[in-house]
Amino acid sequence: MAGRRAEERVADVGRVLATRAAAGGLPRAESLPACCRVNEFAAILSHLATGSAYPAALATLVRIEGSSYRRAGARLLLMADGTSVGSLSGGCLEQDILARCARVRDSRRSEFVSYDTREENDLVWGVGLGCHGVVYLLIEPLSSRPDWVDPVRDAARSRRELVLRVGTAGDGSEAAGTRIATEGETAGGGLMDRIPPPFRLLVFGAGEDARPLVRFGAELGWEVSVLDPRPALPTPDRFPEAVGWHSGPVDALLRAYTADPRTGAVIMTHHYVHDLPLLAGLRTQPLAYLGLLGPRARAERLRRDVDAAGGAAPASGPMSAAPVLHAPVGLDLGGDGPAAVALAIVAEIQCHLSGRDGRPLRQRREPIHPR
Numbered sequence: 001m002a003g004r005r006a007e008e009r010v011a012d013v014g015r016v017l018a019t020r021a022a023a024g025g026l027p028r029a030e031s032l033p034a035c036c037r038v039n040e041f042a043a044i045l046s047h048l049a050t051g052s053a054y055p056a057a058l059a060t061l062v063r064i065e066g067s068s069y070r071r072a073g074a075r076l077l078l079m080a081d082g083t084s085v086g087s088l089s090g091g092c093l094e095q096d097i098l099a100r101c102a103r104v105r106d107s108r109r110s111e112f113v114s115y116d117t118r119e120e121n122d123l124v125w126g127v128g129l130g131c132h133g134v135v136y137l138l139i140e141p142l143s144s145r146p147d148w149v150d151p152v153r154d155a156a157r158s159r160r161e162l163v164l165r166v167g168t169a170g171d172g173s174e175a176a177g178t179r180i181a182t183e184g185e186t187a188g189g190g191l192m193d194r195i196p197p198p199f200r201l202l203v204f205g206a207g208e209d210a211r212p213l214v215r216f217g218a219e220l221g222w223e224v225s226v227l228d229p230r231p232a233l234p235t236p237d238r239f240p241e242a243v244g245w246h247s248g249p250v251d252a253l254l255r256a257y258t259a260d261p262r263t264g265a266v267i268m269t270h271h272y273v274h275d276l277p278l279l280a281g282l283r284t285q286p287l288a289y290l291g292l293l294g295p296r297a298r299a300e301r302l303r304r305d306v307d308a309a310g311g312a313a314p315a316s317g318p319m320s321a322a323p324v325l326h327a328p329v330g331l332d333l334g335g336d337g338p339a340a341v342a343l344a345i346v347a348e349i350q351c352h353l354s355g356r357d358g359r360p361l362r363q364r365r366e367p368i369h370p371r
Contacts, residue, residue, distance in 0.1 A: 033341050039221025040086050041195070042156070044077045048142070048149045053079045056142040057105035060166050060178065061088050062191045066118060066133030073193045077103060081352055088137065100139055108141040110176040112168050138168050138190075140177045154196060159197040159260060166191040186311045197262050198223045199288070199353065203242075204235035204253065204278050205268035209293075212342035213266065214239050220346065227253040231276055250274060254281040264289030264349055266329060272302070283325070289352050291329030291345060298328035316369075331358050 019210045047053045061074040062109035069090040076086040076094075088097055093115055104111050106343030114136045148164060155162040165181040167190045181192055201220045203210050206228035217224040218241035225244030226234040234245040254277075257263065265287055267278050275292070279302055282290055292299050303325075331351065351358045 006291070029341050039198075039219075041075060042221070043085050044150055045048055045153055047079060047085055048145060049078060049153070051145070052081075053077070054142060054144055055105050055108070056081055057101035057139055059101055059176070060191070060193075061089060061135055062138050062168060063136040064133055068135050070135075072191055072264055074094045076101070078102060080105075093135075097137070097139075104139045108143065110140045112137065112176065113137050113139065136168075138166055138176060146178065148178060151180055154211050155195070156197055159200075159262065161197065162195050164193045164195060166193060172349075188267070197260075200225070200257070200263045201349070202227060202257060202263065202265040203268065204228070204265060204274075204294070205270065206230070206238065207268070207270060208340055209338035210268060211239065212339045213268075213345055215241050216342050216346045217349075218242070220350070227256060227267075228269065229253070250277045250281070254278070259285035259287050261286060261288050263287055264291075264353075266291040266293065266345060268293035268329075270294075272292070272298075274310075276285045276302060276305055279325075280309055283323070285323070287323040289349050290325050291348070292324040292325060292327035293329050293341075293345075294327070296328055302306055302327075 024342075044058075048056075057078045059076045059078075061068075061070055061072050064072055070088055074088050076084060076088050076097060078084045078098060082102075084098060084101075087094065097116075100111060100113060103259045114134055116134045118132050118134065152162055152164070163181040165185060165187070166176055166178050167188075168176050186192070199220075201217045201222045201224045201225060202216075203213060203226050206226045210226060214224045214226060214371065223243045224239075224241065225246065226239045226242050227244075227246040228234045229247060231247040231249060234242075234247050236242070236245060239245065244256075246253055259282075265282050266276050267282070267290075269275055269278070270293075272320070275294075279292065283306065292302070326348060329348065333340065333344045333347065335341075336345070346359065350356075
């Protein structure tokens with residue numbers, strides 16, 4: 001019975017907060033940094049590119065005050081058949097958000113709503129479902145394919161950043177909804193959402209231990225490609241989660257992709273004769289991350305041999321162009337076996353990309369997310 005009362009209160013929150021938002025309007029939103037939600041957004045874009053999704057409703061998290069499970073720019077799409085993609089909370093708000101999305105989809109009228117979860121004993125929430133923050137959402141109707149979908153997908157394919165503007169009622173924009181931002185435009189009361197190209201991970205080595213690494217990277221929304229001189233190993237059958245499979249001489253593998261600041265590489269062929277030219281070729285590229293699997297003594301020997309072949313290997317500190325070499329690769333998580341090694345590697349990559357040090361959250365004194 002108590003659980004049922006809680007569900008009824010959650011269902012009631014929409015009406016209460018809609019009245020509150022309509023009466024008070026919205027405070028001015030700040031310019032917020034882009035966050036890494038590429039996997040989920042790519043899935044939403046894929047559905048929006050098909051005609052079967054419409055009519056639909058798209059909910060976007062526009063602004064946050066205090067704490068929230070998701071960051072600004074998170075999205076949820078409700079499609080014509082009632083299925084949804086994406087999330088805007090840890091689950092406590094989804095029931096009411098989906099009900100609102102259905103109403104917007106059917107009425108074809110946008111809604112701008114807020115959810116206040118700052119008080120655990122708040123009469124609306126009743127059982128302390130909150131995250132101690134306020135989230136502001138725009139829910140917009142989509143009757144057909146939005147004109148921003150193709151440019152966003154094209155930008156991702158060409159590895160360019162693109163900025164979307166999410167305007168809200170009352171923020172001074174010409175209309176509530178999502179569109180491509182113009183140069184020099186400001187957020188106003190809406191959101192300027194910077195959509196970076198997906199992080200691309202190049203895994204040099206297609207042994208059994210590479211399989212969980214590719215799988216974990218794909219789960220994080222990374223575009224993972226597998227490269228190995230041995231043609232029988234980097235195949236779609238062995239690595240179905242990858243987006244690219246390459247075999248051939250090492251120099252050909254090094255030319256398969258153009259490195260950029262959203263690209264990382266892990267060398268794990270387990271063959272010194274391959275690792276040496278790979279390290280020599282990758283060390284000067286503008287990679288976001290470069291890791292080398294194997295013991296420290298082996299890594300030091302590779303460094304010396306690369307030096308002897310010509311030029312210094314990546315240093316242990318920040319450099320302007322050459323990446324830091326993470327060797328041995330991975331965080332010190334303990335465990336044994338391919339899955340544990342892969343977990344340590346993706347954890348270190350994620351820490352490096354986020355500028356974090358991998359310490360337990362209980363030891364962090366600052367907010368978990370930038371505000």
